[in-house]
Amino acid sequence: MAKKRRMLWQLYPAFLFIALLSIVSVTWYSGSFLKSFYLREVSLDLEARARLVEDRILPLLIPLNKKRIDEICKSMGKRAEIRITVIGPDGKVYGDSHHDPLTMDNHGTRPEVRAAMREGTGEAIRFSRTLQRKLMYKGVVVRKGKSIAGVLRTSIPVDTVDKALHAIQLRIVLAGLFIALVSAGMSFLVSRYTSRPLEEIRRVAEAYSKGDLGARAPVSKIKEIDEIAGTMKGMADSLRERIETITRQRNELSTVLSSMMEGVIAVDLQGRILSINGTAARLFHVDPENGVGMMIEELSRNPMLAGFVRRALQEHDTFEEDMNIRVGTRDDRILNLRSSSLLDANGKRMGTLLVIADVTRVRELENMRRDFVANVSHEIKTPITAIKGFVETLLDGALENPDDALRFLAIIEKHTRRLEALVEDLLTLSRIEREGELAKTAFEEFNLRYVLNSALQLCLIKAEAKGIKVSLDCPDVLPVKGSAEQIEQAVVNLLDNAINYSPRDSTIRVNARREDAETVIISVSDQGCGIAPEHIQRIFERFYRVDKGRSRAAGGTGLGLAIVKHIVQAHGGKISVESTPGKGSTFTIHLPQAGLNQE
Known part of the structure; x- marks a missing residue:
């Protein structure tokens, strides 16, 4: 087996040579590039300064105000520490920040002025006979509409630019020398810790960070790298096991919490929400992700909820309480709140767990x-x-x-x-409540006309006794799917109610029609005393009577309209009422129906 070598002696000479060569190249290139770059930046700066002055000079050119132009040149030139000159289209100097314009030559032949007249901007580096110094000039033409009103020229001494360039170049050289010395030492250090196997280790570590724990580093000849690779492999195996365990537990917990009918909120010791399940988020109209991190007072403005949580955080006992809480813009809800201590892995109390059940319906x-x-x-x-x-x-x-x-x-x-x-x-x-949905399986299709005729016959004697006329407007064939017996009873109850509250010699109208392909409407209209608006919402409640004395005198039980409502709901429909006190009422049943053979 080949002896493993330290990477230091493999990489140091190459690193050192490359570092020194790079430093020399960069230093030489930077020095040559910087001069042109700096001059370009100075030129752009002079143009920008000229543009800033242009807005103040233009109104003074037409009509011409030489005195004011010269004052502005001197004032702004002093503040900006540059020379500012305003030259007319004929080359005459209107103002100058460093000299008396009356004693200055015609500047129409100056290269920067000619270029500005011709191209809009112009620049030149030349000797100034006026100031007896070498300057860098930048000329900008000033226009009034399409005509040239003059040229605005800014300038700066070249020796100032040269000094700045020399200072920067000197710093670059010194920095290059310093970096060269540092690079020699850094190359030695870097060579000790970098190599191709180390790059493989980095790649594997990056894969681990993205969740790919199956990545492995290749076997290395370098002892240290090989040991690191072995350690990382063991770490990856251990991490995989832990992540799988944590993921499984988290998914199980998330499934349990999301499927719970109760809202669950975990709150830390400061009253900040650590976790909130979907039921609680929907109850308080917040997004589950946005809810995490909110204070409990932000979740609900009700002080009773915040007080319950604060009390639960202060005590270690389990609390349970019912309270009315307004959530969002909805009506007040009755919530059953239970709290228990929230402990960390070490058994230390870290907050409280709040279980919320909406018991309003109960x-x-x-x-x-x-x-x-x-x-x-x-x-x-x-x-x-x-x-x-x-x-x-x-x-x-x-x-x-x-x-x-x-x-x-x-x-x-x-x-x-x-x-x-x-x-x-x-x-x-x-019976209607008990059968509920089961009754739908026994629904049959029938002709509504027959059922309505039967209902009218059952109420006819009572209506004739009061001289009330009952009319029916319904197609000869109007198919409906449901319980014919229950629909008949609902219509009889509505007719009986209309007869009881209608005056003598009035008319009750029963209408039935198809509203659309999926709905049939049955309406019963009377000319009775009507119902006040405040009673409309409650007339379908059991034993609710608008006029208790009159209802009992008419023999009513107070359950007729409640039965109608339950029958309609058992058919998947809805019932509504429109009424005008003193004029009468109209009860309307909307029945969904599949329809019979329409042929």
Whole structure:
């Protein structure tokens, strides 16, 4: 096996030679290039300065104001530390920062002036007879429209430029010598640590940084490099195992958090959000990525939430609390908040974990259940109390009076029918809710015209008793898919409601039509007392009555419209109402339907 050599003795001579050759070449090239570069920069600077003066000089050229021009030249030339000369189109000097223009020769023959007149700009390096010095000139033509108003010339002594160039060139030479000495030492040091195998190590390390832990460095003859390669291989294997473990755990955690119905927020000891899952982000209307790093007060302006988090951070116990919180622009939500300590790998407390459940719907259902039980109890109690009272009266001797007995029995029979209607409506409502989506599988296609005719016949006697006319406007064939029995009951309930609240000798209109290829509309319009706007949103609630006394007098149970709503929803439709107090109401059912054979 070949003996491994140190890379120092392989690379140092070549590095040193290349470094010295490069320094000499760069120093020579820099010196020659810098002069032309510096002169070009000075020329551009003189032109830029001339352009700055141009705006102030142009208004003074036409009409000509030599005195003011000369004052500006002297003022600005002193501040800028350059010579500024304004020359007319005829070559006469109007102003000069360093000399009296009246004593100066005609400058029309100056090369920089001629070039500026001809090309727009001109420059020259020459001896100035006026100042008895060699200057670098830059001339810029000044135009008024398309005509030449004059030439604005700036200049700087060449010896100033030469001094700057010599100083820079001297620095370059000194820097080159210094770098040459440093390069000799650096070449020695670099040679010790650089080589082709080292480049391979760099390539492998770069691959590792991009996640490619399968990359391997080739075997090297240099002992140190070979040992580094072996160490990096072991490190890559260890990193792969750890990354796979971390990735798997992170994915599992992310899956769990994203699939949770509850919102989860991790907060550090300062109240800053460390992590927030999708449910919590949607609840508070923030982007999950933007939510990380926010203070808890920024997530919700509700002080109760911030106070809950602060209390959880101060204590080590688990907290749980329900609170009303406004999130975004939505209505207040009832949130159930639970907190527990957030610990790091060493068991040290690093914050709190907040689990948030939106229990608004649960609380609403609980309130609805309580209200429903209370309403049912109240509705049942009234007829039972009446029945009990009249039965006791009959038992106390009223049976001996036939007229009173018959009257009391009629009242008992009336309340019995009301109880029966109430029980039937409750059973109907319960059946509709229980069947829910399952009822859709039993839907059949039927002709809506037949169902509406049947509903009208069921209500006809009650309508005629009040002198109310009921009209039907419906095509002879109007196919609908659903439960014919339930649709009939919904229409009967709407008709019964319309009859109860319509005056004598009025008209109730039932209309049915196809709104589009996917929807059929059924509407029931009356000329009754109408519904005030504040009651519109609640009329489909169970036992809700606009006029309780009138509803009970008409024999209503308070469940008719609630049953209609549940039937329509079971069919995937919707119901709406339009009403004008004193003029009447229109209830409209929108039913999605697949349609029968239209042939």
